[in-house]
Each structure stands twice: as structure tokens, then as C-alpha cells.
Amino acid sequence: MTIENITKYIETWAPKGIAWERDNVGLQVGSSQQKIKNILLCLDVNEDVVEDAIKKKCNLIISHHPLIFYPIKKITAGEKTSDIINKLIKNDIAVYSSHTNLDFTKDGVSFQLAKKLGLNSIRFLKNISENLSKLVVFVPVGFTEKVAEAIHNSGGGIIGEYTNCSFRLIGKGTFRGSDKSNPSIGEKGKLEFVDEVRLEILVNNFDLPNVITAMKNAHPYEEVAYDVYPLKNENVNYGMGAFGELTEELSTKDFLNYVSKKLGIKNFRYTNGKNKKIKAVAVCGGSGSDLLATAIHNNADAFITADIKYHTFQDAEKKLLLIDAGHYETEIFILDEIERRLEQFIKSSGIEIYKYKGTTNPISFFNN
Structure with missing residues (x-):
């Protein structure tokens, strides 16, 4: 099992596309194609966490807070983040961070x-609002299910606890192909009237490029007629x-x-x-x-x-x-949910999942 397998699974729950636009989520250090030995979960990545990962033979650290948040201009010895990155690279340890996308998702x-x-x-x-679009595509009768399935399999049509949500209306489509056209229905140069279905499906904006590609690949027409309507609706999913x-x-x-x-x-x-x-x-x-x-x-x-x-x-x-x-105190419980989900995903793989037992909280309280 590779790091990419794990990160793709996490992102079905907490998609990177819902993260705050200034956030830095995803793979911070390492290769997505690296095979996983063991995994260490933590809220923050510091030197003690990296030492614990080495001790437990973990080559993937999954953190909530990004190790790299601001752009790095140089990596030099003696600087905190630089030293951590150097140690991670020398020990072939990858770091993946799921931050505000994990804040904004259900069960996050x-x-x-x-x-x-x-x-x-x-x-x-x-x-969250204004991160949804309505995709409307016109499909000849008989191909509706194929196109709808392609859209749904790419992330379209999810509303709360419901999937495969769509609206369909039958109408009449017209077109006349040029001499250079290659129509899948009818003949070039002839005005055609075709029974079509107006298929409407809600899509998260971050899924839209992949959904449109899948829709076009499944559609029988050489030129696909479709509309994208930006929505101000609240997104019930995030x-x-x-x-x-x-x-x-x-x-x-x-x-x-x-x-x-x-x-x-x-x-x-x-x-x-x-x-x-x-x-x-x-x-x-x-x-x-x-x-x-x-x-x-x-x-x-x-x-x-x-x-x-x-x-x-x-x-x-x-x-x-x-x-x-407290910041640390109100976020630390997310590690239990990450652990629970990953254990279900990687069962029988031989990969061990550990939670960092120490604290990465930089704040202490003085009691006189």
C-alpha cells in the first residue's frame, strides 16, 4: 500500500478542495508512491514526533497542522523547520497534513x-456556501444512465446523506452538422430532431473539472451541450x-x-x-x-x-x-477518528497505526 492510497482515502472524507484557500494541505514531505511501513498520527510535527516515528519505524506521519504553512525560502541548519525537514528526508519519512479541510468536513x-x-x-x-455548481447536460434518450453514472462516480449528486441525486426532464434537441462533423445520431448536413433528457446534478466546485471530463467521455455526442450554473446555496455536506x-x-x-x-x-x-x-x-x-x-x-x-x-x-x-x-485541547480528539477510519481501510495489511503519546501543545499553565 502506498502513501497515495492512504491520502486518496482521507480525501474522500476531507477533500483538499474545501480547505481554506490560504491553507497548505496535502503531502508536505516525501513521495506519494512510497510504500507504507507504519503510520504515526499527531496534531503537530516537531522533533520529538519525528524521533518517535523513527523509533516506531513509521515512514508516514499524518498531522492536522501543516509542517509547512508559509513559503520556505531556504533550508538551513539550525532553523527549526529546516532541521525537521532534513531529519525527515534523511530517514525517508513522509508528512501529510489535513488541516482546514478536516475542520470543515462532517465528522471532522x-x-x-x-x-x-x-x-x-x-x-x-x-x-459553507458558494462552493457548489449545478451541471446541466443534454443527453439523448437511451444514454442518460451512462452519463449520469459517470457524473455520480466522479463526485456529483451528493446531498447530505443522499447520493446519485439528479433531476431529469424530457425535451427535444436540434442540431445540423457541418460537412466536417461526425454525428453519432443522424446525418451531417441534415437538421436533426432528437428526444433528449435535460440532466441536472449538483457538483462541488472542486470536483467540477473531473466531473465534466467524465461526463464528456461518457456522452455519445461529438460536441456536448452543457451548462454550469454557479450557486449561492449552502453546502449541506461541509x-x-x-x-x-x-x-x-x-x-x-x-x-x-x-x-x-x-x-x-x-x-x-x-x-x-x-x-x-x-x-x-x-x-x-x-x-x-x-x-x-x-x-x-x-x-x-x-x-x-x-x-x-x-x-x-x-x-x-x-x-x-x-x-x-484551548486550541490543542479542542482539536486533539480528531486523531481518534483518523485512527478509526484508517484501521478499517488498511486492515490485514500489516501496517501499524500509532498515535503520538506525548503532547505537542506549546502552551503550559503556571500554578503558584
Whole structure:
């Protein structure tokens, strides 16, 4: 099994196309054709993680945070990232990072945080919008299923928990081929009237090039008539943060203790909201302050995220219970889900999957 096999599998769950445009996701170091020995999972790649990979004979590290985020102008000894890259290359270890694409997908970072907190009926806090298109193609009757199947197999027609979604309308198509044409139906130079199906299918923009290629290859016509309509619709398949409800209401004090216990943290910052009872809870793993207004709009009693600024706490005061539970602390649970999925994918392959047992959290708390 190669690294490419693994990365393609991960990207069926967390496609690179949904990542933040300024993010750097995917293979950071190494060759996609390299055969995998063992895999090490971590949140961040540092020297201790690389040493652990060497010790466990792992030649693939899968991290959440990219090792290389900003463009590298030089690789020199004594510089932190350079030293890590040099050690990775010398030991033939590849690094693959799945960052904001893992944040924005279903059962990704925020969903795992919500599950850790025991929330029910989990859904996205805010769905991504304007990354969908409607593909409309006109197909002669008798070829509709072949063309539709090609589109569906390339990623088109997925709406939430439903696949192979399409709309079909029968009409009449007309064309007249030139002397240089080679029509699959009718004769060149003659006006033809053909019973056709107007086939409409939603497609993620990042899948669109592959879908159009597959559609054209399956279509019988020499020149395919099709339209692409950019949409402003919310994408039900991808979004930011998560929202759910506790099984039972908790007082503010009990909820704070509950969060401390569930996330395994003793220190966190918070500001009080307007409700004394907590049931509806919004979460966003990592830096989610920008979703505060959305959490309030959704009538959340509490919002748990990280990297919150002083004035953001002011904005939340007496509106909802806002908790800064820590960046590392709200994202670390995603490793369990990656491990679970990969174990199902590579079973009976002889490849071992390890989670880094140490911490890559750079933040410590001082207790006097």
C-alpha cells in the first residue's frame, strides 16, 4: 500500500478542495508512491514526533497542522523547520497534513469535539456556501444512465446523506452538422430532431473539472451541450463548527465542571451568558471566534472554542456562556477518528497505526 492510497482515502472524507484557500494541505514531505511501513498520527510535527516515528519505524506521519504553512525560502541548519525537514528526508519519512479541510468536513474536528462533550443531533454550526455548481447536460434518450453514472462516480449528486441525486426532464434537441462533423445520431448536413433528457446534478466546485471530463467521455455526442450554473446555496455536506444539545440541562457551574472533565482540562477562560441553564451548545475546534455571532443567532446557551480575544469575551457577555478551552485541547480528539477510519481501510495489511503519546501543545499553565 502506498502513501497515495492512504491520502486518496482521507480525501474522500476531507477533500483538499474545501480547505481554506490560504491553507497548505496535502503531502508536505516525501513521495506519494512510497510504500507504507507504519503510520504515526499527531496534531503537530516537531522533533520529538519525528524521533518517535523513527523509533516506531513509521515512514508516514499524518498531522492536522501543516509542517509547512508559509513559503520556505531556504533550508538551513539550525532553523527549526529546516532541521525537521532534513531529519525527515534523511530517514525517508513522509508528512501529510489535513488541516482546514478536516475542520470543515462532517465528522471532522468540530464534530469530534461535540461527540466528546456528549452532544446529540450534531450538525454544522454554519454551512459553507458558494462552493457548489449545478451541471446541466443534454443527453439523448437511451444514454442518460451512462452519463449520469459517470457524473455520480466522479463526485456529483451528493446531498447530505443522499447520493446519485439528479433531476431529469424530457425535451427535444436540434442540431445540423457541418460537412466536417461526425454525428453519432443522424446525418451531417441534415437538421436533426432528437428526444433528449435535460440532466441536472449538483457538483462541488472542486470536483467540477473531473466531473465534466467524465461526463464528456461518457456522452455519445461529438460536441456536448452543457451548462454550469454557479450557486449561492449552502453546502449541506461541509461547514464550520458544530451544534448540538446535551441530554439534560445543566447549571452553568455544573456545565463548567462537565467541560473540564470531558475534555480533561483544569484551566480555561470563560465569560457568563444570559442563561443559567445550559442545553444547546455550539463548538468549534481551534480558532472559532468568528462564529460567535452565528452561535448567538442559533440560540446557543454556550459556545466552546479557542484563541478568544478579550473584546470577543466582551461581545459574548450576557449573551451566551463563552469558553476558551484551548486550541490543542479542542482539536486533539480528531486523531481518534483518523485512527478509526484508517484501521478499517488498511486492515490485514500489516501496517501499524500509532498515535503520538506525548503532547505537542506549546502552551503550559503556571500554578503558584
